[in-house]
Amino acid sequence: MTVANLIVRYGGYSDAGKKQHNQDAFAVLSPSKAIELQHKGVVACIADGVSCSNRSYIASQLSVTHFIEDYLATATTLSVKEAASSVLNTLNLWLFHHGQQADLPQDAPVTSLSVVIIKSNTAHVFHIGDCRVYLWRDNNCRCLTQDHRRAHYNGQHYLTRALGIDAQLQVDYQSVPLNVGDKLVMTTDGIHDESDVVQYLDKIFHVDNMPPLLSTQHGCQYLERQAYQLVSNAQLLGSQDNTSCVILDIEALPRLAFDEALLESANKTIPLALKVGQRIDQFVICRVLDAGCRSYLYLAQSDDDKQYYVLKMPSPNRVDDSDYLHCFVREGWLGQQCQHAGVMKIFNHNAQSVFLYHVCEFVEGITLRQWIMDNPQPSLTTVRMIVADIVTVMRTLQRQGIYHADIKPENIILHSDLSVTLIDFGSAWVNGYQELMATLTGYHPYGDLNYLAPECHAGGQPSILSEQFSLGIVIYEMLTGALPYQRLSSHSSPPVAMKMHYTTIRSYRQDLPVWLEINLKKSCHPDAQHRYQALSELVKALNTPPSTSLPMLFQQPLIERNPLLLWQLISIILFIIVLLQGVFS
Numbered sequence: 001m002t003v004a005n006l007i008v009r010y011g012g013y014s015d016a017g018k019k020q021h022n023q024d025a026f027a028v029l030s031p032s033k034a035i036e037l038q039h040k041g042v043v044a045c046i047a048d049g050v051s052c053s054n055r056s057y058i059a060s061q062l063s064v065t066h067f068i069e070d071y072l073a074t075a076t077t078l079s080v081k082e083a084a085s086s087v088l089n090t091l092n093l094w095l096f097h098h099g100q101q102a103d104l105p106q107d108a109p110v111t112s113l114s115v116v117i118i119k120s121n122t123a124h125v126f127h128i129g130d131c132r133v134y135l136w137r138d139n140n141c142r143c144l145t146q147d148h149r150r151a152h153y154n155g156q157h158y159l160t161r162a163l164g165i166d167a168q169l170q171v172d173y174q175s176v177p178l179n180v181g182d183k184l185v186m187t188t189d190g191i192h193d194e195s196d197v198v199q200y201l202d203k204i205f206h207v208d209n210m211p212p213l214l215s216t217q218h219g220c221q222y223l224e225r226q227a228y229q230l231v232s233n234a235q236l237l238g239s240q241d242n243t244s245c246v247i248l249d250i251e252a253l254p255r256l257a258f259d260e261a262l263l264e265s266a267n268k269t270i271p272l273a274l275k276v277g278q279r280i281d282q283f284v285i286c287r288v289l290d291a292g293c294r295s296y297l298y299l300a301q302s303d304d305d306k307q308y309y310v311l312k313m314p315s316p317n318r319v320d321d322s323d324y325l326h327c328f329v330r331e332g333w334l335g336q337q338c339q340h341a342g343v344m345k346i347f348n349h350n351a352q353s354v355f356l357y358h359v360c361e362f363v364e365g366i367t368l369r370q371w372i373m374d375n376p377q378p379s380l381t382t383v384r385m386i387v388a389d390i391v392t393v394m395r396t397l398q399r400q401g402i403y404h405a406d407i408k409p410e411n412i413i414l415h416s417d418l419s420v421t422l423i424d425f426g427s428a429w430v431n432g433y434q435e436l437m438a439t440l441t442g443y444h445p446y447g448d449l450n451y452l453a454p455e456c457h458a459g460g461q462p463s464i465l466s467e468q469f470s471l472g473i474v475i476y477e478m479l480t481g482a483l484p485y486q487r488l489s490s491h492s493s494p495p496v497a498m499k500m501h502y503t504t505i506r507s508y509r510q511d512l513p514v515w516l517e518i519n520l521k522k523s524c525h526p527d528a529q530h531r532y533q534a535l536s537e538l539v540k541a542l543n544t545p546p547s548t549s550l551p552m553l554f555q556q557p558l559i560e561r562n563p564l565l566l567w568q569l570i571s572i573i574l575f576i577i578v579l580l581q582g583v584f585s
Contacts, residue, residue: 005034007252008042008118011223013231014244017190023049024188024244025060029068038254039076039432041119043068046131046246048112048188050159059095059109059164066091067115077337078401079431080117080124081173088113088126088163088171095164110164114145116184121253123184127172129162132192135176136183136205141198145172147189184248190241191234204229223247268356270314274298281353283311294318295328295426299362309347313357325356331425332358338400342393344413344423363421368474369409376481380512382418383478384542387471389420391535394467397422398535401431403462406447407470409477429462449488454500454526465528468538472524472531475542480508484524500526515545 008030016022026046031037045064049056067087074083099108112129125133130147148161161170185201204226227245234243273296274285282303289297289310295318298311318324335346335358349359366374368386375382390412397404404411406427413421427447449457451473453466460466476484485500502524505517519541525531532538 005252006037006042006118006120006254007250009220009223009249009251010042010044010247011220011225011227012046012244012246013224013227015231015235015242017235017243018240019242021057022242023051023057023060024190024242025049025057025064026186026244026246027064027068028246028248029072031072036072038120040072041080041117041124042248043071044116044118044184044186044246044248046114046186046188046244047163048129048131048190048242048244050110050112050162051241056109056111059111060113062109063091063095063111063113063163067113071117075337075400075432077334077430077432080119081175082401082431084115084117084124084126085171085173088115088128089169092163092169093167096167099164108164110159110162112148112159112188113163114186116186116248118178118184118248118250121178123176123178123182125172125174125176128169129159130157130189132187132189132197134185134187134197134201136185136201137179137181139202139205141185141201141205143198144174144176148172178250178253180250180253182250184250185230186246186248187230188242188244190239190243191230191245193241194234194237194239195230197230200230200233223249269354270316270319271355271357272316274313280311280355280357281349283309283359285311294324308362310360310362311357312360313355327426328356328358330430331428334402334425334428334430335360338397338402340393340396342389342396342419342421344421344425360423363413363423365413365415365421367410368412368414368420368478371414372409372478372481377509377511378478380479380516380542383475384539385418386414386420386478387475387542388539389418390422390471390474391539393420393422394464394471395535398464398467403429403464403467404470405429405456405462405466406451407467407474408448408451409474410448412474450483450485453528455528463528464535465531465533468531468535469524469528471535471538472520476505476520476524479512479520480505482508484521513545516542518546 010028010030012026012028014022014024014026024047026044028042028044030042031040045067047060047063049058049060070087070090071083074086078086095109095111099110112131113127114129114131114133115126116133117124117126125144127133127145128148130149131145132147133144134141135144149157149159151157159165163169183205185197187197191197227247230245231243271280273291274280274288276285276287278285280300283300284303285298285300286308287299289299291297292315294315296313296315298313299308300311301308314325314328332346335344336348339345344363345361347359347361394404394407404422404425404427406424411422411424413423415421447456447470451470453469456462456466473483476482482503484502484505502521505512505520506514522530523532523538523541532541
């Protein structure tokens with residue numbers, strides 16, 4: 001079975017018209033490498049430098065070229081929106097800074113910019129200023145963007161938003177599902193201010209006038225002629241401005257990544273359970289690390305370099321579980337993409353292997369679960385050190401659009417210097433990967449129910465707030481060896497946030513500061529909006545008592561603040577009652 005690739009033909013044309021200089025610019029890139037095309041897509045930009053600026057042509061040219069270069073350099077784990085927004089903000093600040101250094105206001109580099117990124121089956125449209133993006137589909141055309149400008153009384157207009165005009169950038173964004181045969185047309189105002197683009201596109205795109213295209217090269221040449229027609233028509237109608245146009249034609253769309261992943265894994269065999277001494281490809285099994293219901297873990301030595309690795313294999317009873325196999329394939333992809341000392345690496349092993357498994361980095365150390373059992377009442381100082389390193393790794397993943405979604409002691413390896421490595425990304429949510437799976441609806445959590453945030457139980461997507469909830473539970477368990485909420489099993493009903501009853505930490509340890517109770521409870525609050533808004537706030541909360549902590553604490557019922565003291569008082573009162581009954585009887 002052949003898997004279709006993304007094929008986008010494109011053509012463009014730009015002309016200075018009656019002006020001395022052309023302040024418009026456009027660029028289109030369709031990556032030649034298949035992996036780059038899959039994870040970055042086809043990128044098209046069009047820019048129009050403002051007429052009042054003597055340096056607007058610099059702004060427009062730099063914007064289109066630097067955007068494409070910088071966007072391609074962003075992490076593949078980021079979503080298109082995250083990656084493009086980051087690049088746009090950097091470009092805007094650079095242009096704004098140089099504008100502030102200009103001697104005269106008219107020397108500031110300012111430009112309109114529209115960007116279309118076609119990834120998988122979706123067009124991502126970013127827009128600032130008064131360039132436009134049109135979608136032509138099934139002989140109908142509509143404008144996708146809205147001009148950011150206002151009209152003067154004399155018929156002129158000025159931009160209300162543009163790249164480089166202000167330190168704060170506000171970008172219009174939308175995603176548009178694509179069909180084969182769709183066309184995306186990008187124009188500068190020299191065209192759409194003078195001509196009825198919708199009507200003219202209907203004329204030149206009419207199916208009767210479209211010749212059969214024998215090759216992509218010929219198709220691009222034909223699109224260039226159409227772009228030239230659009231520019232010439234605007235000039236004939238009296239356009240006094242620079243005129244530019246880019247046309248993108250969707251010739252083929254890829255099979256959705258979810259299907260691709262399953263198709264690839266379906267061609268490989270899930271190994272049967274292995275024993276010490278047995279071989280698989282170039283590896284010799286040295287030890288069985290775990291044999292669970294979802295996967296098997298083995299310590300193995302490679303014949304190639306004599307190094308030790310951890311082999312992770314799906315359990316044979318998951319052979320028909322497409323959801324699990326999808327998560328397994330995604331985990332392998334993520335392990336190869338994310339390069340960080342605090343994240344377990346997964347290597348791209350022999351692609352010719354007939355077996356489905358991961359070759360993982362052998363991380364020396366103990367699980368945080370083992371550490372908790374070995375240290376039943378650790379000092380707060382030690383816990384702070386470990387948490388700080390966990391947060392560093394989590395924030396690194398967050399910046400790459402990755403949420404682990406299964407933070408628990410078993411998935412944290414602790415080294416002798418108290419640094420950590422996160423393992424097991426089978427439940428991870430990766431923004432850049434999820435974009436390639438347009439057919440998936442909803443989120444089905446696979447993480448441990450006792451550490452999963454209530455909003456994820458209800459089908460919500462993982463976020464930094466849900467990750468914080470999981471970490472808050474882990475911190476509580478590190479300090480007490482227990483969970484703050486009722487323990488759940490695989491047969492338990494999903495917890496409802498408003499019915500989750502928190503057990504005070506001082507029920508287990510009276511030696512911990514009173515103020516810590518408020519801060520820790522906030523980190524794992526059942527309602528996401530009541531948690532800290534950033535992981536850095538959580539780290540600070542473990543070190544600093546809030547100014548309102550003690551009053552808030554003593555507003556709580558005694559059974560929540562100190563249940564042991566409450567029962568001691570009740571026992572004393574009952575004892576006194578018994579004594580009094582004895583005296584008066």
